[in-house]
């Protein structure tokens with residue numbers, strides 16, 4: 001096997017782009033003697049809410065907790081159902097299960113890989129409480145269509161924004177498009193911490209307050225517990241690092257868009273399905289995902305040329321042993337299943353060199 005000399009992802013240029021601010025942030029927190037629920041968190045929450053065009057930001061421990069606590073704050077509990085995509089990272093489903101509720105999968109639009117609004121109504125029952133679209137790979141789901149269905153059936157909308165930092169939908173920032181939006185700041189996400197991190201954005205002050213209570217043992221006043229809460233706080237070091245990285249996010253997203261444009265132009269005319277971008281969405285290009293009938297062969301041929309790729313994701317949630325309880329079988333969600341057999345994510349990160357971009361294009365042209 002050849003040496004991988006173009007990795008799937010290189011986080012070092014992203015660190016270097018904000019290094020003075022990050023290093024100062026780490027030293028500042030270390031010297032402050034204050035590590036949880038302090039002014040670094042408040043400052044990042046305000047800055048990130050503003051970035052999203054939302055009234056409130058709440059820092060949480062990770063993206064899974066953000067989804068879980070947001071569902072609890074919307075009142076989801078045992079016996080309820082939540083509509084989720086059949087093709088997503090399993091965290092989207094797990095958050096629903098953690099509430100004692102049932103994830104109800106709906107197939108994606110095969111072109112955009114996002115929840116297909118035309119299929120949602122057939123999955124709604126009297127138990128449905130929330131629609132939970134995912135802006136998969138960094139491209140916004142069709143939120144206006146999803147809201148129209150939610151309004152008709154009296155449902156809430158929570159969006160999983162873990163892959164969509166700085167993405168836009170009809171000119172509006174992702175993070176201001178739902179009743180509440182859940183974020184991950186996992187290191188490999190487009191805005192990544194130096195460890196785990198997550199959060200929520202919302203215009204609803206009461207909901208933001210419920211999240212703040214839930215993340216801190218159910219208490220507003222120390223040792224007074226109003227509800228059975230959790231320990232799910234974004235710590236001061238991670239908040240300070242994220243705040244130091246935030247000013248570079250828009251430029252880094254523009255760089256991702258420029259690389260994606262190069263790929264879209266350079267990979268025309270191959271037996272390969274390229275990402276489809278409707279004109280109302282400006283993706284954040286967390287991932288650049290192509291589809292190929294012989295995906296595994298393509299991945300191996302690219303590896304032989306030194307190009308690292310990943311599969312997002314190899315097994316859909318309904319076929320995971322973790323969800324055996326729901327009783328689904330192969331064939332139940334054919335669009336998701338075909339995607340999982342055929343998708344491949346190409347290298348893409350802000351700071352990728354011109355030579356690296358060209359080598360990826362040449363290698364895919366030779367291998368596809």
Ligand SMILES: *Cc1c(COP(=O)(O)O)cnc(C)c1O
Nearest residue numbers: 062063064089091092162184186
């Ligand atoms: C990363 C991710 C999550 C989970 O975030 P963590 O911070 O790793 O818990 C949830 N949903 C999607 C779509 C993700 O990509």
